[in-house]
Amino acid sequence: MLIVNSPVKEIKEIQKDIFLQKIYSPVIAKQIKPGQFLNIRVSETVSPLLRRPFSICDVDGDYIFLMFNIFGEGTKILSHKHIDDTVDILGPLGNGFNLTNDFDTAIIVAGGLGSAPFPFLTRLLKDKFDIYSFVGGRSKNDVITYNLLNVQTATDDGSLGFNGNVVQLFEKNLPSFKSKKIKVFGCGPNAMLRALKEVCIAHNINCEVSTECAMACGFGICQGCPIEATEQSDKYLLVCKDGPVFNVKDVII
Amino acid sequence: MSNIDLSVTIASLKLRNPIMLASGTVGYGNEIAEFIDLNKIGAIVTKSLSLKPRKGNAPQRITETPAGMLNAIGLANVGVEVFLKEKIPFLKKYDVPLICNIAASSVEEYVECTRMLNEEETIKAFEINVSCPNVKDGGLQFGNNLTAVGKVTEKVRAVTNKPLIIKLSPNVSYIHEFAQVVKDSGGDAVSAINTLVGTAFNIFTRRPKIQNVFAGLSGPAIKPIALAKVLEIHQKVDIPIIGIGGIMNWKDVVEFIIVGASAVQIGTLNFIDPTAPIKILKDLENYCKQMKINSVSELTGSYII
Ligand SMILES: Cc1cc2nc3c(=O)[nH]c(=O)nc-3n(C[C@H](O)[C@H](O)[C@H](O)COP(=O)(O)OP(=O)(O)OC[C@H]3O[C@@H](n4cnc5c(N)ncnc54)[C@H](O)[C@@H]3O)c2cc1C
Ligand SMILES: Cc1cc2nc3c(=O)[nH]c(=O)nc-3n(C[C@H](O)[C@H](O)[C@H](O)COP(=O)(O)O)c2cc1C
Ligand code: FES
Numbered sequence: 001m002l003i004v005n006s007p008v009k010e011i012k013e014i015q016k017d018i019f020l021q022k023i024y025s026p027v028i029a030k031q032i033k034p035g036q037f038l039n040i041r042v043s044e045t046v047s048p049l050l051r052r053p054f055s056i057c058d059v060d061g062d063y064i065f066l067m068f069n070i071f072g073e074g075t076k077i078l079s080h081k082h083i084d085d086t087v088d089i090l091g092p093l094g095n096g097f098n099l100t101n102d103f104d105t106a107i108i109v110a111g112g113l114g115s116a117p118f119p120f121l122t123r124l125l126k127d128k129f130d131i132y133s134f135v136g137g138r139s140k141n142d143v144i145t146y147n148l149l150n151v152q153t154a155t156d157d158g159s160l161g162f163n164g165n166v167v168q169l170f171e172k173n174l175p176s177f178k179s180k181k182i183k184v185f186g187c188g189p190n191a192m193l194r195a196l197k198e199v200c201i202a203h204n205i206n207c208e209v210s211t212e213c214a215m216a217c218g219f220g221i222c223q224g225c226p227i228e229a230t231e232q233s234d235k236y237l238l239v240c241k242d243g244p245v246f247n248v249k250d251v252i253i
Numbered sequence: 254m255s256n257i258d259l260s261v262t263i264a265s266l267k268l269r270n271p272i273m274l275a276s277g278t279v280g281y282g283n284e285i286a287e288f289i290d291l292n293k294i295g296a297i298v299t300k301s302l303s304l305k306p307r308k309g310n311a312p313q314r315i316t317e318t319p320a321g322m323l324n325a326i327g328l329a330n331v332g333v334e335v336f337l338k339e340k341i342p343f344l345k346k347y348d349v350p351l352i353c354n355i356a357a358s359s360v361e362e363y364v365e366c367t368r369m370l371n372e373e374e375t376i377k378a379f380e381i382n383v384s385c386p387n388v389k390d391g392g393l394q395f396g397n398n399l400t401a402v403g404k405v406t407e408k409v410r411a412v413t414n415k416p417l418i419i420k421l422s423p424n425v426s427y428i429h430e431f432a433q434v435v436k437d438s439g440g441d442a443v444s445a446i447n448t449l450v451g452t453a454f455n456i457f458t459r460r461p462k463i464q465n466v467f468a469g470l471s472g473p474a475i476k477p478i479a480l481a482k483v484l485e486i487h488q489k490v491d492i493p494i495i496g497i498g499g500i501m502n503w504k505d506v507v508e509f510i511i512v513g514a515s516a517v518q519i520g521t522l523n524f525i526d527p528t529a530p531i532k533i534l535k536d537l538e539n540y541c542k543q544m545k546i547n548s549v550s551e552l553t554g555s556y557i558i
Binding site: 001003041046047048049050051213214215216217218219220221222223224225226227234235236241 | 277278279280284285287288300306308309311312313314315316317319320321322324326329472473501521523524525526527528
């Protein structure tokens with residue numbers, strides 16, 4: 001875990017209201033793994049006070065990328081950074097996705113900004129594994145397919161792709177993966193992850209998800225980010241330290 | 254580095270400097286040790302310990318407010334037994350005074366926790382939390398009641414000779430009355446303040462942002478209140494005070510000391526910048542140099558009104 005002040009090198013609006021920020025941060029770039037996150041102090045003032053957690057979207061050499069939309073005050077400030085302004089990064093945090101060799105096909109299931117961690121995962125997996133991506137959103141503007149492979153889309157309002165949610169789309173496509181050893185990687189709102197968990201457990205599919213929770217510290221000292229473990233009902237796990245990536249079997253989302 | 258004396262004494266507790274890390278904001282020390290050398294810190298106060306492990310409140314436990322945060326962690330902790338077995342060995346590796354903060358739902362539980370922890374020589378003092386706003390039983394119920402605070406102080410005093418600090422609630426009209434009771438009942442010092450009761454609602458769903466509804470407010474937003482509470486105690490009661498509330502930098506530390514604190518605790522800032530306590534120490538030393546103050550303890554209560 002490090003704290004590094006790192007300069008912003010590029011800000012792009014990759015689609016309406018979705019920003020990609022390129023940051024020069026060689027030390028973090030060297031250490032971080034897909035599914036891990038950073039806790040970013042967007043300004044030195046006391047409001048906003050706390051850091052904001054962001055998944056690592058991608059890494060390219062000495063550069064790291066964040067993906068976000070303008071949600072509140074913190075993301076607004078982040079989107080207004082000029083080139084060479086710095087952001088104060090605390091990371092790498094949490095546990096990333098488990099990339100063991102017990103699968104041959106990676107299936108990404110992402111809802112809304114849940115697409116954020118997957119360009120990095122795709123970059124690392126694409127030479128060794130088959131990758132399929134199911135990407136959903138409320139409407140077509142919320143569907144983020146940036147740097148993903150073999151994409152199928154779903155929207156709640158039917159404005160793009162499958163008319164329904166992304167988990168339904170994934171379930172509908174499951175028969176086509178019958179002969180493969182698949183592993184599912186999910187990220188999105190917790191309600192979506194809950195539905196994904198149900199489907200994966202029903203079909204006995206190995207599935208890891210990146211969960212979301214309000215955080216203060218991001219490294220285990222505030223106890224602010226509890227998540228219920230399936231087995232240990234007497235205590236909570238911490239999303240920031242024990243997660244944010246969990247096997248769906250291990251937690252109650 | 255210099256000849257400035259940063260050490261402070263609170264009852265029989267000797268600290269190399271007045272910067273302590275506040276309960277609930279450093280866990281049991283291991284995570285923050287990745288960022289700072291704990292041996293340089295004045296003291297570390299553990300997360301509130303209770304007799305049995307506590308799971309804590311359901312999420313959502315925290316939310317941000319202007320220049321502050323609300324938390325309703327609900328005293329999630331491993332319990333005294335696990336603390337002694339699994340957490341103390343790590344802390345033993347450091348030469349930093351360890352202060353155990355205790356929270357309980359009855360006088361008997363406070364006494365039992367203290368008794369169990371008292372044998373452990375690594376523990377240099379106790380801080381009794383009678384002021385947590387986030388638990389149903391105990392907590393504020395005690396902190397709001399002069400007789401209860403007196404009784405807890407007296408009963409815990411009877412089972413330990415180590416310095417006994419009572420952490421007071423700001424959610425009372427006259428905090429000095431509580432400081433007086435602590436003194437009269439054998440307490441050695443008071444910590445002021447714990448978090449203030451607050452809440453926040455989502456205007457679209459009309460639901461509370463924190464599952465527990467009420468929560469504790471901390472951070473820079475509470476600093477002026479904390480300073481006023483420290484000053485009130487200092488003006489009315491002759492007892493050492495540990496100042497807490499919204500400290501973000503060395504200037505805040507100096508302000509607390511001037512209004513009457515002998516030492517301070519850093520809380521919410523640890524979440525934002527876990528390296529800050531060490532920076533503050535350096536800056537504090539520079540301030541003393543610049544102001545030609547030889548010993549930081551001279552500053553305590555040196556306000557001019
Ligand atoms: C592990 C993790 C990874 C994340 N990765 C990304 C990402 O790659 N891209 C992205 O756009 N967003 C991501 N988020 C969500 C992101 O942290 C919030 O959208 C952001 O904090 C909102 O800040 P704000 O100041 O704009 O909004 P505000 O409304 O001002 O936020 C207020 C407070 O609530 C917290 N908060 C609000 N919403 C969330 C949320 N959904 N999750 C966690 N905390 C929240 C904030 O940290 C802050 O303390 C991630 C969250 C987590 C926990
Ligand atoms: C997340 C969080 C957890 C806390 N837990 C405890 C606790 O277990 N026991 C306690 O006595 N105080 C606890 N506190 C209160 C702090 O020790 C401190 O009194 C308060 O936060 C004010 O200081 P600050 O503004 O510097 O944070 C907690 C505070 C926060 C923010
Ligand atoms: S965010 Fe502080 S413990 Fe997880």
